[in-house]
Amino acid sequence: MTHSLHRSGDIESQKKDFNWFMYQTKGVNDVGIKPKALAFIAAAEAVGSENWGDVKTGPITRFSSEEIRDNISDKSRIRGVFTRREQVIEFLKNIKEQALGQSVVITGVLSEVLPACQAAGVTPHSINYSLGVWGKKDLLPDEVTLSITTMCGHHMIPPKFVKHVMQQVGADRMTPEEGAAKLSNFCYCGIFNQVRCAEIIKDNIETL
């Protein structure tokens, strides 16, 4: 799955949007992963990961940290969000030092991610480059809606619900942060950047 790769929207906004991942390889290091998963979570929390989760339970915007940790199994996928390059650097330094042996992936704007790798002393092995959207693009929702829905790459966020939240915020029935948290709950993986989402809502409530 490439659920973090194809985010859209203003590039400056995307520069404040990183995803971190721990991955196990089938048949190599996919048994007894819980201690390593807990080490990744601790490293991410130490630098203030704004959202994280496990697809088997859900994100911390909806479930407690303890509940997510307790439910970790070998089928889990642990991942989350950073909003600053400095967090990525410190996280990578920490994980490298622990030599946990799991695959680590950072997704984001390359002009931010690659310098972060260099600063952390890690060497990129492979990159999945996004070449964007092809085909009947006129069928897609508007750009603002897409900039929010693509933060859940599995597309669990219905475009009509984005409009609904925008309208609620516009009518002062909820704050942008409350709206972003509601949208975040649709993304079971914990890779939705609710901080960026709140900014997008603030910047666009007049236009939708």
Next chain:
Amino acid sequence: MARINPDNCVGCKICMTYCTVDAIHHDGKKCYINQEECTECYVCLRQHVCPRNAIEAVELDGFYKQFQHVMSDPVENHGVTGVTGRGTEEVKTNDVSGRVKKGEVGICIDMGRPGLGVYLRDAEKVAMACAQAGLQLASATHTPLGALMPDLSTGKLIDECHDSHLLSVIIEGKCPESNLSNVIAALQNVETEIDTVFSLGLILRVDANGNNQALKCLDTLGVPMPYRGKVNVGLGIPLSLD
């Protein structure tokens, strides 16, 4: 399978706001799910959106319905690959698995993304175009769509699955870097023949600075250079050096 129990539905239309592909409709009195459009993503069920609990899960009847659900609901693990989401490994464990080696390019075509969904007949068109251009399509061991593709050299899917509507499915394969231009050109042609969208990813081994010269062919083809990437930072053990 998700359905709306007409005995409980009061026709309030709340659920329509929560459908990822607009498959919930209103007949003037009550809401119903168009089963041909529904992708079985289960968002309407998991979010408990109906105040009258009218939305129900009914047992998925048959292989294609189950395939549709597993592909559309990221909570499910795919039975063969063991991977959640859309069930593929792509770049995320390449530092250990070494699936895409130096001199090769992995192609990752997320059919139906972002958010439109895909009928498998359109996935077949794209897969066949890529196979014709020399892409070696991934087998069912690596990617779920391979299970519906009896002959990987053609990319043709079994006929019975054509009308299945999925939230997304990934066509995955690889080719020598020297053949990347042919595959991209094939995608430029076939993108006009489908009734949906796809998001395209290129997986490459990179140098210490995160570069690969194979991307230069994109300029010739009029494709903008990528600015986003999913970077495998090479901390997996044992590290594949190929």
